[in-house]
Amino acid sequence: MYIVIVGAGKVGYYLVKTLLHTKHRITIIEKSQEYCDRLAADLEVAVIHGDGTDINLLSEAGTQHADVFIAVTGKDQDNLIACQLAKRNFHVKRTIARVNNPKNIVVFEKLGVDIPVSSTSTIAEMIEKEIDFSAVKTLAELKKSDLIISEVRLSKKSHACNRKIADMKLPKGTILMSVIRDNETFVPNGQTVLQENDTVFIICRQSSQKDIIDYFS
Secondary structure (H helix, E strand, O other): OEEEEEOOOHHHHHHHHHHHOOOOEEEEEEOOHHHHHHHHHHOOOEEEEOOOOOHHHHHHOOHHHOOEEEEOOOOHHHHHHHHHHHHHOOOOOEEEEEOOOHHHHHHHHHOOOOEEEOOHHHHHHHHHHHHHOOOEEEEEEOOOOOEEEEEEEOOOOOOOOOOEHHHOOOOOOOEEEEEEEOOEEEOOOOOOEOOOOOEEEEEEEHHHHHHHHHHHO
16 A cells, blocks of 8 residues: 655654554655654655645655555644645545644544544554555444444455355454355355455454454455
C-alpha cells in the first residue's frame, strides 16, 4: 500500500518507524528542513520538504495514488486542511488526522476526516486494521457486545486455505457464518474445506480480530 504522511515531528517519525516494518511504500512531507534531514538519514523513506497544505506539493508526492493519507503535524488546522485536500482533490479513500485538541474531533469528523485520532499508537492500530490486514473487512459491530462481523477473502498463502474448518485452531467464540465460492453462498460445517479466493463471513470478539486476521490473511 502507498501511504502519504504530513508531519515529521515526533509523532510522524515514530509512526514511520512503526509502519516501515509492514513494508508499505511511504512518502512524508515536512516543513522543517532539519526534520527532513533527520528522517532521510535515519530511515529509508521518501521525504519531501514543504507545506503539506500546498496542493502542488501534494501532487508531487503522488497523493492521487495514495491508499491512505495521514496528517500528524502539531497544528490541527493544517492537519484538517491537508486531509480535506487529499479527500476532495485527490480522492484518497482513507484520511487519518492527528487531533491535538480533543475538542476538535467532532469538527474533523463533520468536515470529512475519516479517522481523527490523538495518539501515535491509535493511528498505528488503525493502519494495521485498514491496510496491513486489508484482506479483512469489518462489516459491523454487534450492539451491546464486543462481537464484530468480518468479511475475509482467502489468499493462497492463508493458513486456512485447503483445510477443514474442524481442524482450525480459532479463538474461542469464533463462528464462520457463511462462505461465498464462485458466486454461490453456503453455510459451512466442520467438514468444509476452505479454498483460495473463498470469501468467508466470520463473527468473532473484537479482542480476537487480530488473531483472525493473521490466520486468514
